[in-house]
Amino acid sequence: MHPIDDTHDTDRTGLLGIVQLLVLLQGAILVTGTIEALVFMGFAGPGGALTLGVTAAAAVATLAAAAGLARRSRAARRLTLVCETGILAVAVLEAILSTVLAGVPLVPVAALTRVAVPLAVILLLRRPDSRAAFDRPAMPSATTRGGLVSTEAAS
Amino acid sequence: VIAHDPFHGEVAGAAASLGGATTVGNPLYDVLPGHLLAAVLVLLLPAVAWTIAAARPRRLAAYVDGYQGLPPLHRLAVWLLLIDATVHLGLAFGHGGPGLRIAFLAAAAWGLLIVRRLTVGRRWRLQTALLMTGSLVAYWASVAGGEPPDQVGLATKLVEVAALAIVLRPVGRSSWRATAASTTTIVLVVVTSAVAWGGAFAVAGGASGHDHGDGYPAPASRMSAAAHAEATDAQADAARDLQAATAISIERYRDPRVAAADGYEIGEIVGLDHHAGNPAYQRDGRILDPERPESIIYAAGPDGPVLLGAMFTMEGPGEPGPRIGGSITTWHAHEHVCLSLVPPALAGILSPLGGCPIGSIDLPITGEMIHVWTAPGAPQPFGDLDDAWRERYVATAP
Numbered sequence: 001m002h003p004i005d006d007t008h009d010t011d012r013t014g015l016l017g018i019v020q021l022l023v024l025l026q027g028a029i030l031v032t033g034t035i036e037a038l039v040f041m042g043f044a045g046p047g048g049a050l051t052l053g054v055t056a057a058a059a060v061a062t063l064a065a066a067a068g069l070a071r072r073s074r075a076a077r078r079l080t081l082v083c084e085t086g087i088l089a090v091a092v093l094e095a096i097l098s099t100v101l102a103g104v105p106l107v108p109v110a111a112l113t114r115v116a117v118p119l120a121v122i123l124l125l126r127r128p129d130s131r132a133a134f135d136r137p138a139m140p141s142a143t144t145r146g147g148l149v150s151t152e153a154a155s
Numbered sequence: 156v157i158a159h160d161p162f163h164g165e166v167a168g169a170a171a172s173l174g175g176a177t178t179v180g181n182p183l184y185d186v187l188p189g190h191l192l193a194a195v196l197v198l199l200l201p202a203v204a205w206t207i208a209a210a211r212p213r214r215l216a217a218y219v220d221g222y223q224g225l226p227p228l229h230r231l232a233v234w235l236l237l238i239d240a241t242v243h244l245g246l247a248f249g250h251g252g253p254g255l256r257i258a259f260l261a262a263a264a265w266g267l268l269i270v271r272r273l274t275v276g277r278r279w280r281l282q283t284a285l286l287m288t289g290s291l292v293a294y295w296a297s298v299a300g301g302e303p304p305d306q307v308g309l310a311t312k313l314v315e316v317a318a319l320a321i322v323l324r325p326v327g328r329s330s331w332r333a334t335a336a337s338t339t340t341i342v343l344v345v346v347t348s349a350v351a352w353g354g355a356f357a358v359a360g361g362a363s364g365h366d367h368g369d370g371y372p373a374p375a376s377r378m379s380a381a382a383h384a385e386a387t388d389a390q391a392d393a394a395r396d397l398q399a400a401t402a403i404s405i406e407r408y409r410d411p412r413v414a415a416a417d418g419y420e421i422g423e424i425v426g427l428d429h430h431a432g433n434p435a436y437q438r439d440g441r442i443l444d445p446e447r448p449e450s451i452i453y454a455a456g457p458d459g460p461v462l463l464g465a466m467f468t469m470e471g472p473g474e475p476g477p478r479i480g481g482s483i484t485t486w487h488a489h490e491h492v493c494l495s496l497v498p499p500a501l502a503g504i505l506s507p508l509g510g511c512p513i514g515s516i517d518l519p520i521t522g523e524m525i526h527v528w529t530a531p532g533a534p535q536p537f538g539d540l541d542d543a544w545r546e547r548y549v550a551t552a553p
Contacts, residue, residue, distance in 0.1 A: 012324065013226035021228070021320055024337055025313070028344035029508045035345060036352075037512040040503040045425065047500030051493075051512035058513045066337070087510075094517050102472040104519035107184050107491070108194075108306045110509030112313065 016069065016133060019124045022117050023066040023080055026087070029113055030059035058083065074134045081125055084118040091115050180377040180490050182303040183355040183507055190307035193245025200241050221274030228321060233270055235318040236283065239290070240266030242311045262290060280322040287319040291343065298354035303371065309351055309507050316343045344508070351507035372487070375504040379475070379486040379523065386481035394480025398536045400445035401465050402529035408451050409462045419451055427454040427545040430466060443467050443477060443525075452526065456549040463545070464529045469522030476523040485538040486523040494518050 037052040062083050068076020091106065091114035098104045106115065124130055186194055208219055222233055240263040247259035265286050273279040294312055298304050320340040325332035352374070359373040372378045386394070408414040411421045411431070419431040430450045441447055448465035455461075469476050476486040493511030495502035502515035511517050528540050530548055 012326070013228040015227045017226075017228040017324075018231055021231075021317060021324075024320065024340055025317060025344065028316075028341040029506075029510060030513075031341055032345050032348045032508055033506055033510050033512055036348070036506050037503055044501060045423075047498070048495060048502035048512060048515070050497065051495045051502040051514040054514045055512040063337075063341075070333075090516065098517070098519040102520045104473075104490075107505070107509060108186070109309050109313070109507070110505070110517070112310055113509040 015124050015127065015130055016072075019080075019121055019130070020066055020069050022121050023062060023069060023084075026084070026113070026117060026121075027059060027063035027066050030055060030062050034059050072134050077125055077131075077134045081122060084121045087114055088118040088122065091118070178377045178379055178488065179372065181355050181359060181371050181374045182305040183351065183374050184491050184505065185305055186307050187250075187303060187305045189250035190246065190305055192249035193242045193311075194307050196241045196245040197238055200237060204237070218271060218274040221276065225274070229273060232279075232283070232318060232321050233273055235314050235321070236266045236270045236273070238314050239287075239311060239318065240264075240270070242307065242314075243290075258293075262286065283318060283322045287315045287322075290315050291319070291347070295346065295350045298350050301357065302354065303358045304351040304354040304507060309347070312347045313344075313508070316340060316347065319343065348507050355507070375489050375492050377488040377490045377520065379478075379488075386483045390479065390481035391483060394483040394536065397443065397445065397479065397484070398527055398529065401448060401527045404445040405448060405451060405462065405465050405529060411451075411453060411460050414451050421453075424453050424455050424460045427542060427549065428463075429453045429455065429460075437468065438470050440470075442469065443479065448527070449524075454545055454549045456552055461549045461552045462530070463540070463548075464533070465527050466524055467527065468524040471522050472518075473520045474522040476525055480537070483537060484525060486525045487538075488523045489521045490519060492518050492521070 034052065034056045037048055037055050041048050041052055061079060065076045065080040065083065069080060091110065095106045095115070098106070105111075207215055211219055222230060225233065243259045243263040243266065247256045247263065251259070265282070269279050269282050269286065272282070291312060294308060298308075302308075320336065323336040323339055325336060355374045358371050359376075408417075408419070411419075411424065414431060415421045417433070418435045419433045421431045422429075424431075430452055432450045433447075436447045436449045439447065444467075449468040450466040452463045452466060453460040454463055467476070473488070476484075478484055478486070491505035492501060493503040493505060493515040494500070495512070495515040497514070502512050505511055505517050525537055526540065528536055530552070532548070533540060534544055
């Protein structure tokens with residue numbers, strides 16, 4: 001294997017590698033949302049303090065989940081499923097309300113970050129092979145190799 | 156005091172720059188016309204890829220086989236690179252002058268070459284990192300230079316950040332490199348959003364108002380594009396009557412306690428644009444009734460609250476207000492504002508990355524609303540009221 005070739009590093013490049021990437025992006029977006037809420041509160045007063053706190057907590061939880069997924073932590077898998085399901089549920093609710101009440105669909109970036117990404121994460125984490133990867137003892141490091149993540153990649 | 160007749164032409168000029176559409180919003184939540192081709196091409200990409208995979212033309216068979224032998228994360232990298240190349244291809248034919256067109260074509264070609272390298276097992280990470288970083292920085296620079304950020308641009312930048320995150324992930328047991336890669340990804344996302352906010356407000360001519368410098372309203376505002384023609388005498392009279400009747404009607408609310416007794420939710424008056432709404436008037440079936448304005452507007456003055464005017468609001472989302480004064484009575488709406496549910500409050504504006512703060516929902520569009528400024532000497536009776544004028548007025552108001 002080439003020094004920078006991770007093609008056969010199935011833990012990193014398997015389906016769970018995609019999940020880690022997407023959850024990291026979700027965490028980054030929530031960090032951004034926390035900063036935006038903080039700035040907005042500076043202009044508009046403390047009315048959004050609760051949503052700011054919840055967004056900050058969600059950002060921390062999502063980033064912790066991204067790190068936990070790399071260790072194949074079952075708690076991280078559950079936390080990720082809860083967070084992503086919540087994001088997806090709110091997005092679907094918003095999409096229905098805005099389409100029915102105002103005739104306005106979700107903006108494309110919202111459809112990407114709040115529907116496509118959470119849906120992909122949930123579907124990938126619920127696959128039997130992904131679930132099996134979390135049934136083994138937790139891994140010590142984010143980059144430990146050798147676990148079976150994708151039968152496709154390992155074949 | 157402005158020495159002109161505010162009922163003739165002042166507001167019409169602002170409306171004229173909005174163009175021919177009924178309403179105009181900030182491009183942050185829209186797709187710019189020059190980016191439409193890129194969006195369409197990306198939507199066609201899966202069909203093209205499926206056709207190639209099914210037909211397996213001889214010249215592409217090696218790449219199809221190579222793709223099918225890749226692990227999932229690298230397949231995702233292929234797709235991200237293909238999307239990025241497709242967007243740049245679309246931009247080359249739908250956007251910009253010759254120099255920009257060459258740059259877009261070069262970026263598209265480079266992306267396709269990297270896909271080729273990836274599918275045949277050659278090194279691809281460094282080139283991907285260079286291309287994605289270059290594209291991100293170029294976008295930040297172009298937005299800082301006046302290019303309006305829109306949905307195609309923002310979605311593409313997220314694709315590029317994702318591709319960059321794939322190649323930044325370390326191989327081996329380096330935990331500090333993993334942390335550095337994750338931190339870099341977060342920083343790239345934060346900076347992209349910050350640049351988008353800055354660009355969106357810049358093309359609107361500043362963060363404070365609804366009005367627009369380059370023809371766009373500020374983010375979260377949607378302006379009515381009134382007719383270009385100057386208002387007729389009848390329309391000017393109707394506008395003048397509305398303002399006069401409103402001024403007489405709300406004079407009693409100079410003392411906010413009187414307004415509170417009539418049902419207005421005064422709260423703590425801070426800043427120069429405090430709107431006190433009256434829930435009982437929001438859905439009372441009365442439109443533009445000077446006796447029952449939906450909101451009263453105050454500013455915080457050195458000696459207490461200062462009455463500035465009133466705001467009339469339509470009831471349903473997206474519902475247009477009557478243009479009784481033609482181009483003089485400039486209505487606006489708000490789009491993509493975030494409303495928290497507990498407690499009910501304005502929690503923000505929809506992020507360029509598509510989300511509201513957790514616990515709030517995106518209100519895609521409000522009913523139209525119109526400000527009626529009754530403060531003596533207000534430079535214009537409707538629309539947006541200049542902050543500098545407000546400050547001067549509030550400082551000297553009785």
